[in-house]
Amino acid sequence: MRRPDRPFLAALLLAAPLCHSVLAADPPPEKRLELLERTVGEERERLQRLSRESEFQAHELETLRNRAIAVAASLQATEDSLTALERRLVELPDEMTTWASLHAALLSPLARDRRAPLGVGGPSRPIGDLEPIDLLLAYVHDESQRLRALGRVTREAGGILAALPSRLPLSSAVNSGFGLRRSPWTGEPEFHAGIDLAATTGTLVKAAASGVVRSVDRAGSYGNVVTLDHGRGVESRYGHLASIDVIPGQRVELDQRIGLTGNTGRSTAPHLHYEVLVAGKPVDPRQLIAR
Numbered sequence: 128m129r130r131p132d133r134p135f136l137a138a139l140l141l142a143a144p145l146c147h148s149v150l151a152a153d154p155p156p157e158k159r160l161e162l163l164e165r166t167v168g169e170e171r172e173r174l175q176r177l178s179r180e181s182e183f184q185a186h187e188l189e190t191l192r193n194r195a196i197a198v199a200a201s202l203q204a205t206e207d208s209l210t211a212l213e214r215r216l217v218e219l220p221d222e223m224t225t226w227a228s229l230h231a232a233l234l235s236p237l238a239r240d241r242r243a244p245l246g247v248g249g250p251s252r253p254i255g256d257l258e259p260i261d262l263l264l265a266y267v268h269d270e271s272q273r274l275r276a277l278g279r280v281t282r283e284a285g286g287i288l289a290a291l292p293s294r295l296p297l298s299s300a301v302n303s304g305f306g307l308r309r310s311p312w313t314g315e316p317e318f319h320a321g322i323d324l325a326a327t328t329g330t331l332v333k334a335a336a337s338g339v340v341r342s343v344d345r346a347g348s349y350g351n352v353v354t355l356d357h358g359r360g361v362e363s364r365y366g367h368l369a370s371i372d373v374i375p376g377q378r379v380e381l382d383q384r385i386g387l388t389g390n391t392g393r394s395t396a397p398h399l400h401y402e403v404l405v406a407g408k409p410v411d412p413r414q415l416i417a418r
């Protein structure tokens with residue numbers, strides 16, 4: 128065996144105090160037990176903490192799962208309503224055709240003799256190659272135009288109705304009605320454009336509606352005749368008068384005196400010939416009387 132040399136011994140001597148201090152730091156058994164208990168306590172706490180965390184994560188997972196189920200259910204509901212919408216969109220072309228023809232049927236009789244076109248009609252492009260949503264938009268666009276046209280017609284119709292004379296110029300029996308009759312002179316059928324109201328000469332004749340005096344005539348088969356303009360293409364005419372109290376252009380109100388009955392013109396006896404014209408065409412005045 129090799130003897131240790133000096134440097135080795137010196138190193139050993141130098142290290143000795145260190146070794147001693149290490150040995151001195153080693154705790155006694157009771158201290159070690161205490162240390163061990165503390166470590167165990169800390170481990171227990173750590174485990175409890177981990178357990179709590181894992182419980183929390185489990186709860187989180189459950190919440191996420193429930194949320195996923197709810198999302199899936201709402202997706203299903205959305206899909207169902209989309210399917211229903213898709214079905215309705217497929218039916219739309221048929222419905223559009225029905226509505227377009229219905230509008231045309233409603234508006235075309237009113238569109239006669241009008242200056243402005245009513246804009247009746249469906250979409251002119253072929254609908255086969257359009258997506259349902261485009262079809263829907265086109266439909267809504269056309270429909271709103273038709274509704275506006277219908278609104279205009281309704282307003283004008285309301286205006287015409289308001290302008291129509293709803294009272295008779297005098298109250299008495301009707302000697303001769305509106306329409307076809309046998310001529311009192313020739314016995315031949317003739318068209319009577321108004322009604323003949325029984326009245327002795329000098330009976331007060333009142334305006335059947337407010338308006339403006341359109342014309343006053345003193346010659347012709349109507350004799351002394353006044354024509355009133357009530358606006359909206361509505362006129363009323365009072366014939367065979369003995370005297371006239373108004374002048375052309377004068378504004379008259381409902382029930383205002385316009386003259387007195389007589390027997391002028393082509394008349395067999397004193398009476399009032401009363402006539403209502405709409406857009407130049409005679410209509411039966413009795414149909415307009417408010418009941």
Ligand SMILES: [Zn+2]
Pocket residue numbers: 303319321322323399400401
């Ligand atoms: Zn007459």
